[in-house]
């Protein structure tokens with residue numbers, strides 16, 4: 001292996017220090033490795049090194065050869081290394097390494113390096129040596145230039161502070177802008193000097209600090225540095241005019257902060273350059289005002305300022321408008337930095353302008369489209385005209401079927417939706433294909449038993465969770481009656497939705513899960529609460545579907561047990577026994593719903609099946625001759641022709657196309673441009689019917705679920721307080737409650753417990769103004785509402801608090 005290769009793998013700086021040649025002697029003859037050329041160069045190199053070092057430096061020939069060998073015959077490096085070896089404590093100025101790369105430069109470089117090396121060796125540089133004859137802070141002036149570093153004063157430029165000596169070189173644009181600005185500002189110099197004096201006076205008045213504090217705070221900033229100079233030379237109090245921290249100005253020549261005096265400051269920050277400072281005698285501790293101060297306080301002659309209002313109000317009184325005042329407004333125009341930035345961005349400006357033009361074009365197009373759409377929307381065709389029908393006569397003529405809404409209530413998972421799905425399926429309202437599809441889809445998410453419930457539960461969330469969330473409406477007809485199903489959610493979280501449904505119901509179907517344990521838990525849960533609520537809402541007839549009897553093998557005993565317990569409760573809740581009917585059934589299998597149960601175990605029941613019980617419901621008592629009242633259930637877009645539609649049930653009265661109506665509580669009028677009864681277009685509608693009204697001449701914001709529609713001739717009143725005869729389900733005290741009436745919900749407070757009443761006679765039964773109403777008691781209370789809502793007697797309301805139904809009542 002060549003020795004060169006070996007050396008190349010070594011760290012020379014480390015290895016040469018220890019190298020004595022011994023390590024390489026073992027069985028290795030150096031001379032054998034040297035070529036004739038190497039030998040010649042080595043001899044020449046030794047001669048050169050000897051001549052450079054001179055006789056005073058005692059170095060062996062072997063050392064020189066070794067060094068030359070290691071440095072590839074580089075004489076300069078060899079000399080440098082040998083000198084280091086001779087005087088290791090003396091710092092050696094490193095030689096330039098530009099010769100090392102080329103051995104061809106060997107001869108030329110030695111002569112030039114000689115001088116440098118000689119000087120270094122003769123007068124080696126060290127800080128200790130340099131300052132040997134100088135005590136601290138008495139550096140001879142002629143040497144200061146060699147060791148002092150220029151302090152970091154604020155540089156010029158976009159954000160770099162005020163211009164001055166020592167600033168960074170600024171761009172041509174910045175210089176141009178500054179020159180223009182300076183010219184402009186010179187015009188106002190006289191006025192400003194007057195302002196300065198006035199400001200000084202203001203500052204003296206405002207500053208409540210001690211004179212010593214003033215002096216120490218104001219000394220530096222006011223008296224020295226480029227800041228003050230900038231204040232003096234510029235009328236614009238930009239950020240350049242703000243004071244820098246004093247230690248920055250007190251930068252001492254020795255590089256320490258804080259103790260320096262103006263005298264010690266570098267020449268470019270000298271006081272003599274500062275006219276403002278010269279104008280202020282040193283004995284006066286009050287500094288000349290900064291531009292910031294002038295901006296804040298303006299002219300001391302100002303009568304407003306003379307009374308020294310708070311600084312905040314002064315700041316707000318800056319003149320910002322154009323005109324004569326704007327000239328003196330220091331912020332009226334762009335700052336020099338802004339000018340420069342603007343100039344720099346001018347090339348980008350063309351692009352920006354193009355972009356802006358394009359964007360304006362786009363905006364215009366968008367606006368045009370919007371305007372067109374609005375025009376289309378606004379142009380709703382000719383105003384609907386009333387046919388001035390005698391609606392009641394028309395209704396008589398139509399011989400319409402008996403119409404009935406019934407609400408399906410019961411504890412969660414009692415099987416309400418499945419039961420109704422089965423009813424619709426068996427009545428052929430829903431076809432086989434639809435049910436098969438639901439079954440497949442339900443299977444996919446592992447809820448195949450809910451396929452029939454999906455006929456009612458259409459919401460994605462409802463299907464995913466397997467619970468009804470909001471009232472689902474569906475219709476079917478028998479030979480005698482047109483029914484509307486209101487399938488209520490059983491979960492207690494959705495009781496407000498159930499209440500909304502109950503307000504539209506003529507009678508109720510209470511579904512009970514007959515399964516072991518389920519009936520009992522349901523009774524403690526929503527079975528009783530729902531029954532009480534519908535009764536409180538005025539429902540008189542109730543059909544109890546004792547469901548899931550297939551799970552208890554159609555046990556008659558179980559049915560009897562349920563019938564007995566629930567019957568007793570319902571009678572206690574105010575239902576008359578002639579209005580209560582029980583039907584044993586299985587909604588899932590379709591037993592005793594539309595068809596009689598085929599299961600032999602169910603043969604003990606021979607009474608009416610569910611559909612027969614429904615048909616046996618009494619005809620709805622239609623309040624046709626009363627004023628129009630329709631509580632809005634929903635507000636929606638009824639189609640392209642009908643941008644604003646509402647749905648709900650007519651509680652009383654009648655209406656026809658072309659009628660002008662009023663919505664309460666907004667008291668806004670609208671015109672009925674179309675009516676749908678049971679999804680069919682109609683010219684009129686009467687109480688008891690579920691309708692969709694297509695409206696015009698009103699904005700959507702005036703229509704909300706729970707609002708009441710009436711005719712201008714017979715408005716319902718908006719009330720903020722009401723007296724209610726309530727049945728308490730919980731302890732009542734003066735307390736916060738939520739008042740529900742159908743879709744209407746409003747927060748309120750029971751402010752007064754007037755009296756506890758006798759349940760049968762309604763007469764006062766206890767003492768006046770009780771402090772508490774016990775559950776199950778009937779009482780009269782006063783409720784204050786947080787906002788005015790349309791309510792009137794004898795409307796029924798539900799009071800809830802903390803998620804519980806606490807009372808139901810009748811407005812008095």
Ligand SMILES: Nc1nc2c(ncn2[C@@H]2O[C@H](COP(=O)(O)OP(=O)(O)OP(=O)(O)O)[C@@H](O)[C@H]2O)c(=O)[nH]1
Pocket residue numbers: 410411412413414415416417418419449450453466467468488489490491547548549550551585586587588589
């Ligand atoms: N065995 C049996 N299961 C039934 C019967 N009726 C309903 N179910 C099952 O009971 C579960 C709940 O049925 P749903 O119809 O969703 O009950 P629900 O009362 O409507 O539920 P919510 O509306 O969420 O309170 C489903 O798995 C049904 O398949 C029945 O007659 N027999």
